[in-house]
Amino acid sequence: MxxxxxxxxxxxxxxxxxxxxxxxxLAPMGAFVELFARHQLTISIAEARVPMGLPKIDHIAALAQMPAIAEQWQNLKGRPFSHTDAEELLTEFEPMSAQAALDRCTxxxxxxxxxxxxxxxxxxxxxxxxxxxxxxxxxxxxxxxxxxxxxxxxxxxxxxxxxxxxxxxxxxxxxxxxxxxxxxxxxxxxxxxxxxxxxxxxxxxxxxxxxxxxxxxxxxxxxxxxxxxxxxxxxxxxxxxxxxxxxxxxxxxxxxxxxxxxxxxxxxxxxxx
Incomplete structure (x- = not known):
């Protein structure tokens, strides 16, 4: 045209x-909450929404840097969250997010x-x-x-x-x-x-x-x-x-x-x- x-x-x-x-x-929110829950970390839908729009690896890193979540990670792992952690979580997140996105692709x-x-x-x-x-x-x-x-x-x-x-x-x-x-x-x-x-x-x-x-x-x-x-x-x-x-x-x-x-x-x- x-x-x-x-x-x-x-x-x-x-x-x-x-x-x-x-x-x-809504698709990304449930996937983020589930992803962190798999690692015994509690995040809310409201927290999951804050970095929305960023590339997903940056979104994961931004969530992990929130004080309440960073404290949970430190207590569980005995160390701060790292870029390698973000990469590993992204690998885990992608198939979860792909399914959630398909479920809400209308x-x-x-x-x-x-x-x-x-x-x-x-x-x-x-x-x-x-x-x-x-x-x-x-x-x-x-x-x-x-x-x-x-x-x-x-x-x-x-x-x-x-x-x-x-x-x-x-x-x-x-x-x-x-x-x-x-x-x-x-x-x-x-x-x-x-x-x-x-x-x-x-x-x-x-x-x-x-x-x-x-x-x-x-x-x-x-x-x-x-x-x-x-x-x-x-x-x-x-x-x-x-x-x-x-x-x-x-x-x-x-x-x-x-x-x-x-x-x-x-x-x-x-x-x-």
Missing amino acids: KQDHTKNIQGIVLDWAGTIVDFGS FIPGFMAAYHALKAQGLAFATTTGYTRTIMTPLIEIAHAQGFTPALVVCCDDVARSRPDPMGMWACLEAMGLQGQAAQVIKVDDTAPGLAEGLAAGAWTVGVAISGNALGWTHEAWLQASPQDQAHARTSAGALLLSAGAHEVIDSVADLPDAIARIEQRIAQGETP
């Missing part, structure tokens, strides 16, 4: 869990409609993720079979420096034919590290508040919540994403066309990312 050069935005780089699949970004409601509409307008698509290639391979195959065919999927272990470094974004720009045109690209993500890689590349950023890690609810819980609870959740999750540098915040990727329209207006008024 030929790109529409009457528009400024020419490409979209999407995150995966919490952004286009796995409403609530697209976010409204995503495919938005994707097809934007693709028909000539926008290019690529993706990055904090998941490893091992975890992502079956998910990519399922997504392709359902009609989602981005120009590139950059996994955290595909690049020398993953999030928040912009290397993954640079690879996406090249794959979309938009090298050096980051200001014509939007990064869509539900986590601070994921938004940071977009900002580091010089792209616009859109945070997804309701479907992602910032809130962490299932789709059913969201639909069943009262209007007051929904409003409070939207405000608190949105504030987290805005503080992480999001230029725009939406409920879910289903609302991406509206965010693009607002960014086009900002560009017309002379704004840059």
Whole structure:
């Protein structure tokens, strides 16, 4: 599809869990809690969420550095947590996480409609993720079979420096034919590290508040919540994403066309990312 050069935005780089699949970004949480429990370490879902968006080995290391968890490790092992420990836990984590990701690989409601509409307008698509290639391979195959065919999927272990470094974004720009045109690209993500890689590349950023890690609810819980609870959740999750540098915040990727329209207006008024 030929790109529409009457528009400024020419490409979209999407995150995966919490952004286009796995409403609530729940798959990684259970896997992290189970991983540490196997080693007699107690972590909460709230603790597991804090480093979300980082490459998984960095996520494991960040959890192990939290004071309460670091103390548990020291007491059990008689030594501080090391990079070798992180590598060993990642090896254990990957098959657990891969299964959890497969169990929650359904697209976010409204995503495919938005994707097809934007693709028909000539926008290019690529993706990055904090998941490893091992975890992502079956998910990519399922997504392709359902009609989602981005120009590139950059996994955290595909690049020398993953999030928040912009290397993954640079690879996406090249794959979309938009090298050096980051200001014509939007990064869509539900986590601070994921938004940071977009900002580091010089792209616009859109945070997804309701479907992602910032809130962490299932789709059913969201639909069943009262209007007051929904409003409070939207405000608190949105504030987290805005503080992480999001230029725009939406409920879910289903609302991406509206965010693009607002960014086009900002560009017309002379704004840059």
